Amino acid sequence: MRFEPPDDRDMLREKIIGLGETSLHKSYYPELQSRLEELERFRALLDQTHDAIFLIRTETGKLADANASAGMYLGYSKEELLAMPFASLFSPQQKARLSEFIPESGDRPSDSRQTCITSLLSREGTEIPMEITVRSVTFGGEQYIVAIARDITDRIRTESELKIKESALESSTNGILIADLTGTVMYANPGFASMFGYEQKEAITGRNLEAFFADPTLGEKITGHLLDNRTIVDEMIGLRENGSPFHIQVSGSVVQNNARQPLCIMLIVMDITERILAEQMRRETYAQIEKNIEQFAVLGDHIRNPLQVIVGYAEMIDDPLVAKILDESCRIDGIVTELDRGWVESANVRQFLRKHGDGA
Amino acid sequence: MTPRNPLDLRKFVAPEFICGSGALQLAGRYAHNFGMKQVLLVTDPGVRAAGWAGAVGESLTEAGVSFTVFDSVSVNPRSRQVMSGMEVYRSEECNGIVAVGGGSAMDCAKGIGIASSNMRDILTFEGVDRVPVPAPPLICIPTTAGSSADVSQFAIITDEERKRKIAIISKTLVPDISLLDPEPLTTMSRELTLDTGMDALCHAIEAYVSNASSPMTDMHALEAIRLIHDALPAVILEPEDLNLRFSTLLASLHAGLAFSNASLGAVHAMAHSLGGAYDLAHGRCNALLLEHVIPANYEAASEQYDRIGAIIGPVQGERTPPAEGIAAFRRSLGITGTLASVGVGEDAIQTLARRAYADPCMVTNPRRLTCEDIERIYAYAL
Numbered sequence: 001m002r003f004e005p006p007d008d009r010d011m012l013r014e015k016i017i018g019l020g021e022t023s024l025h026k027s028y029y030p031e032l033q034s035r036l037e038e039l040e041r042f043r044a045l046l047d048q049t050h051d052a053i054f055l056i057r058t059e060t061g062k063l064a065d066a067n068a069s070a071g072m073y074l075g076y077s078k079e080e081l082l083a084m085p086f087a088s089l090f091s092p093q094q095k096a097r098l099s100e101f102i103p104e105s106g107d108r109p110s111d112s113r114q115t116c117i118t119s120l121l122s123r124e125g126t127e128i129p130m131e132i133t134v135r136s137v138t139f140g141g142e143q144y145i146v147a148i149a150r151d152i153t154d155r156i157r158t159e160s161e162l163k164i165k166e167s168a169l170e171s172s173t174n175g176i177l178i179a180d181l182t183g184t185v186m187y188a189n190p191g192f193a194s195m196f197g198y199e200q201k202e203a204i205t206g207r208n209l210e211a212f213f214a215d216p217t218l219g220e221k222i223t224g225h226l227l228d229n230r231t232i233v234d235e236m237i238g239l240r241e242n243g244s245p246f247h248i249q250v251s252g253s254v255v256q257n258n259a260r261q262p263l264c265i266m267l268i269v270m271d272i273t274e275r276i277l278a279e280q281m282r283r284e285t286y287a288q289i290e291k292n293i294e295q296f297a298v299l300g301d302h303i304r305n306p307l308q309v310i311v312g313y314a315e316m317i318d319d320p321l322v323a324k325i326l327d328e329s330c331r332i333d334g335i336v337t338e339l340d341r342g343w344v345e346s347a348n349v350r351q352f353l354r355k356h357g358d359g360a
Numbered sequence: 361m362t363p364r365n366p367l368d369l370r371k372f373v374a375p376e377f378i379c380g381s382g383a384l385q386l387a388g389r390y391a392h393n394f395g396m397k398q399v400l401l402v403t404d405p406g407v408r409a410a411g412w413a414g415a416v417g418e419s420l421t422e423a424g425v426s427f428t429v430f431d432s433v434s435v436n437p438r439s440r441q442v443m444s445g446m447e448v449y450r451s452e453e454c455n456g457i458v459a460v461g462g463g464s465a466m467d468c469a470k471g472i473g474i475a476s477s478n479m480r481d482i483l484t485f486e487g488v489d490r491v492p493v494p495a496p497p498l499i500c501i502p503t504t505a506g507s508s509a510d511v512s513q514f515a516i517i518t519d520e521e522r523k524r525k526i527a528i529i530s531k532t533l534v535p536d537i538s539l540l541d542p543e544p545l546t547t548m549s550r551e552l553t554l555d556t557g558m559d560a561l562c563h564a565i566e567a568y569v570s571n572a573s574s575p576m577t578d579m580h581a582l583e584a585i586r587l588i589h590d591a592l593p594a595v596i597l598e599p600e601d602l603n604l605r606f607s608t609l610l611a612s613l614h615a616g617l618a619f620s621n622a623s624l625g626a627v628h629a630m631a632h633s634l635g636g637a638y639d640l641a642h643g644r645c646n647a648l649l650l651e652h653v654i655p656a657n658y659e660a661a662s663e664q665y666d667r668i669g670a671i672i673g674p675v676q677g678e679r680t681p682p683a684e685g686i687a688a689f690r691r692s693l694g695i696t697g698t699l700a701s702v703g704v705g706e707d708a709i710q711t712l713a714r715r716a717y718a719d720p721c722m723v724t725n726p727r728r729l730t731c732e733d734i735e736r737i738y739a740y741a742l
């Protein structure tokens with residue numbers, strides 16, 4: 001034994017007698033206390049989660065444990081829950097549909113994790129849509145099933161809202177294109193596909209914007225412009241799959257997240273070929289009319305000149321018919337004057353029309 | 361009696377105990393080592409007034425352990441007191457119990473412990489081995505030298521509704537540590553010293569003649585009888601003498617180790633029945649019954665009784681009928697009176713006997729007594 005100075009020996013002797021500060025007979029209590037605290041902490045954690053958690057005895061189908069959320073969703077106290085078979089938390093229709101998931105007493109559940117969408121029956125009888133994940137586990141030689149139920153009321157609502165939005169996009173006659181910030185197409189609606197002559201809209205995704213314009217540099221210009229200015233409205237020449245060009249109007253915007261950072265760009269495309277052609281036709285018609293009327297004015301002069309000659313000659317001769325000739329010449333002049341006035345009036349109308357657009 | 365074979369299986373359970381001057385001051389250290397954070401300090405008003413509960417409280421505070429005092433404990437602790445102690449234990453979120461006091465405070469503390477760990481009414485534990493969940497750790501600091509509740513597997517609780525005592529016997533009731541300090545004994549009255557001393561003597565004698573005794577319990581029982589015989593008369597004369605007080609404390613410890621393992625007999629069975637019905641001091645009941653039980657039992661354990669007689673007899677070494685020796689010892693201490701003088705009537709005997717007959721202590725009595733036997737003993741003691 002090592003040499004101990006006398007003071008240490010006294011202390012050692014005390015310890016051997018069992019009077020040391022930490023001399024204690026074997027007891028698991030302190031350790032048990034700290035484990036219990038740990039367990040309580042964990043329990044609090046489970047109770048804090050939004051998911052309802054159930055522990056079910058496989059043999060009896062009864063609940064062995066449930067967290068606070070389970071009681072909260074369903075409106076039962078924990079004591080009440082623990083006295084109930086898990087299956088009684090489902091409506092009869094759900095129970096029949098989900099017999100492989102919901103353990104009744106004695107059922108052998110499968111070992112793998114399974115998820116199903118169903119609904120739980122609250123105390124008041126309302127059905128709460130839930131996504132339930134069940135899994136079989138063994139604790140201390142006894143078989144249990146852990147069921148974790150997530151309330152999907154919000155998810156279902158969001159999904160149906162999304163569905164509406166999606167079908168609106170899908171059914172729009174305008175072409176709708178969503179591309180990432182580099183111009184790669186992520187989505188094109190059927191309207192876009194048919195406008196650009198694609199058989200399947202899937203053939204569009206993954207392509208770059210440049211593929212859809214006669215001017216291949218336009219794609220890059222559009223994305224650049226959108227990133228700088230957020231929106232764009234312009235008329236351009238689109239290019240169909242078969243290479244034929246056509247007139248389109250493009251309105252684009254940048255889709256942003258909540259932090260106002262750009263996520264992607266969206267283009268709404270309208271085929272404006274008909275409008276452009278109509279405008280062209282109108283323009284040509286106006287030009288023709290103008291030309292006709294100018295010719296008409298010249299025609300008036302052409303009529304008046306020989307008429308003046310006729311009047312001059314008639315005044316020189318003395319004949320009872322002269323008065324008749326002059327009368328008729330006056331009438332012709334009147335008609336030509338009427339025609340001139342009509343031309344001026346129609347010129348005013350044309351001017352008005354030009355000013356106010358529609359030539360129809 | 362059940363024939364005794366030295367090879368019969370026996371078990372000996374003893375808690376950790378520390379005895380000597382200043383043991384009381386170790387309460388805080390042990391509470392801390394047991395992981396107690398909030399202690400229920402169970403005591404009674406008398407012990408509190410004498411300052412011993414305060415001294416233990418100081419030790420707890422020094423060790424950084426918080427505590428709540430529960431002192432609604434009477435002589436012959438009631439089930440209702442146990443249950444209200446349990447309420448305090450739970451509401452204060454205690455995780456350990458320290459008992460400072462005599463048998464009443466310690467039995468009440470044991471009751472509070474098992475009632476709170478099992479969340480059940482204390483009366484439902486009546487009988488042997490009926491405590492499924494062990495109690496939280498219990499530290500005992502006895503302030504009397506007699507009950508030995510600090511080392512025993514017994515708790516005696518009074519069912520006040522039915523005016524009877526129930527015995528709860530379970531190894532889970534054995535405290536975790538007993539701190540045996542002679543100093544708190546110095547504030548005991550003469551009467552309490554005598555009653556508790558006679559209780560210890562009965563423990564030793566009944567354990568020694570018990571049909572569950574063993575060489576291990578015999579050794580402790582005989583040493584306890586010797587120590588009480590020598591120290592009890594002396595400590596009455598010099599109540600402040602720490603050495604004499606310590607002898608009585610050691611006697612009680614020996615008796616406790618003996619009876620906790622060998623159990624008791626007819627004296628205690630009958631004293632429980634008496635105490636429950638009349639709310640009498642337990643030690644006094646024993647003192648008045650002991651000399652009347654011995655003749656009834658004598659034939660079944662004559663050798664043991666003779667050895668006791670040889671120790672207790674008026675002149676040591678001389679053969680005196682043991683019952684006479686005991687009676688003389690009692691009288692020499694100034695304990696007089698009979699059951700009649702403490703208010704027991706003849707008409708009560710039948711009920712008392714029936715209850716004593718059903719008491720678990722009767723199981724280890726050296727002789728199988730009938731109800732009529734027990735009635736006769738009560739009648740002698742009137």
Ligand SMILES: [Fe+2]
Pocket residue numbers: 507559563628642
């Ligand atoms: Fe006793």
